[in-house]
Amino acid sequence: MTTSDKRKLILDGAEKIFAAKGFAGSKVEEIAEQAGVAKGTIYLYFPSKEEVFISLIEERVNELISLVQERIKGLDCAIKSLRLQVKTQIEFYTEHAGLLDVAFQYAPRLSYKLQQRLNKSRLKLVQISIDSIKELVSNPKSISVNTMAAMLDGAVNNLLINYFLNDYPIEAEEIADQIVTIFLPGLLQQQG
Amino acid sequence: MTTSDKRKLILDGAEKIFAAKGFAGSKVEEIAEQAGVAKGTIYLYFPSKEEVFISLIEERVNELISLVQERIKGLDCAIKSLRLQVKTQIEFYTEHAGLLDVAFQYAPRLSYKLQQRLNKSRLKLVQISIDSIKELVSNPKSISVNTMAAMLDGAVNNLLINYFLNDYPIEAEEIADQIVTIFLPGLLQQQG
Amino acid sequence: MTTSDKRKLILDGAEKIFAAKGFAGSKVEEIAEQAGVAKGTIYLYFPSKEEVFISLIEERVNELISLVQERIKGLDCAIKSLRLQVKTQIEFYTEHAGLLDVAFQYAPRLSYKLQQRLNKSRLKLVQISIDSIKELVSNPKSISVNTMAAMLDGAVNNLLINYFLNDYPIEAEEIADQIVTIFLPGLLQQQG
Amino acid sequence: MTTSDKRKLILDGAEKIFAAKGFAGSKVEEIAEQAGVAKGTIYLYFPSKEEVFISLIEERVNELISLVQERIKGLDCAIKSLRLQVKTQIEFYTEHAGLLDVAFQYAPRLSYKLQQRLNKSRLKLVQISIDSIKELVSNPKSISVNTMAAMLDGAVNNLLINYFLNDYPIEAEEIADQIVTIFLPGLLQQQG
């Protein structure tokens, strides 16, 4: 097993625990157990519990971005592209349930330097939606693309939380359709 | 000073600290200091730190609900009613910045009994949006009112976070307009 | 029991443990137990184990200095004064066996700021001998008073360690006599 | 490279680290690094960190003894012999600054068996001074040779520490002269 295999093992274990219990509620020992390594091993790969946390978020955000970019590459229909972006995001959030919420929730308690790193990741995430909306609404009339992207992201997120809370099965296709159905008319009316 | 005055004092202090530092990051001592009472006094009014937390959320959610109900009472235009509901929510969230997010974030780490209480509050919140949308869209075609309400709530929330992050001034009127502008077309098309 | 009583209790407990086991070998829990308080209580009075250590040394050095100054006050014979100073030092070291050695041993591992504080105490200690020798040897011929004081202090210290190691009973009178017997001729020849 | 070469490498590395940071403050990893070997290699040559420590002291003490014996062999003047012994000790202590102090400081925390071994080394060291004083003071009047030797050793040690603390350059000749100047008269008066 290579060094980066073990790093991945730890991050995967950390994700399960952090997503379930939040940052403060997750014990390093639990993470180690979940990852199948010893407590001390975690400190060979990361200098602190906080650094495990930040690294995990950065990793996942980058994965999501790569995934979206790869999938919508070459699509020529802006509506299809938006829908696919939303769907990919839903699938990813579902697979990493709760993690990203936990992530940004804890930001204010981290050191300034770590907050900066987290915020960079957060901005990368919103950028995905910004790109998709830009493609769709080239000259928005009255609302900025950023604002529209923020609404879209929030709607996606909260709809998922709602599904989780009610224990509905998450069907990415269906949810993506619902989102697009509600948003598309409003977005299109923004076309200048 | 009456008993309920002191209770209020404690909850107000707790809100400031919880909103800034999250549940785990907030020390009882800090809350006491912020409230201007001694640490021990808090335990005269609440049996535990967790109970302070839950009581605070319940209190604030009830305040928001009363406020919305009072404001939209007697309005006969559904669109105006929706807009006012959104605006009120924005003003309230702004005043209690971060608190409600913190609240629901911590839910999974509380005991089952306390989670039940928190979820009741959460459902009450979504209910506000459900009521407004029901008024607007009496017979939705393909998407449930709950789903639409969840999107709306998520969009409101996230837009606010976006404003905070970018240090834009929060103008409730303007933000409410933006939300309604994007959502209204989609919602109206749902009219069966 | 007043606040300073408890502080004293902790320092007394710490002295026993530090002297017996050194800084690194002493556990905060043991110190607490020895002092008859809970582990957490120590952190009400001192911010860290290191601070307990430094405070203890400072306290004891100040006590020794006061004791010597008080005892030799008013003596007009320099030889008697030197002898009394040596004797007092011996009695004090005996009562606080090993503590001061431990103290200065650990200096290099403390932070710079704490080292400064320790060194101040160390200099205060040597100053006692310097004062006594100055009184005896007003115009030293070839060796500085500081140098002579350092030899005297070292001899006192090591003689005591030697007694401890061999489990001889420590008779301050006798040891003071031995020191003075060996040193006096050499010191007097330094009289310019 | 032979087995004993590597052993020497490790002990030399250990000395630097132990002298600078004490026993508890020295990490096996640092010692390995300083010695230019891997951590695991140390455990091929020594069963534990403690054993590295004790072996180091024994080695150095034996070197010092050999050095003194060799140098004063054949000298017929007892005073010159004493002075040379002191000077050799000073040179050795200077070269191995701090090591021996560290050594005996840690004795109480070692296992009984290891303490015995350390004490044997300590006695060997004092024996050097005892031998020199015996040569000078064949029938001491009132103070035992051991006692005088302990004073001498303490004075040498402390004078060196004093020089270190004040950052004076260590001139073995000069310091040996100062020691002998102060001690000789007292010692000679002990001649029965």
Place this chain on the structure above:
DNA sequence: GATGAATGAGAATTCATTCAT
């Protein structure tokens, strides 16, 4: 022999809660 990744017992420190005043 040599390596250094992995282990896990052990220690310092924190902080919710209690309780004597």
Place this chain on the structure above:
DNA sequence: TATGAATGAATTCTCATTCAT
């Protein structure tokens, strides 16, 4: 009622030692 000193369970991080390569 109100206080805040005292408690000790719980948690993060360290580092001597082992062992597979």
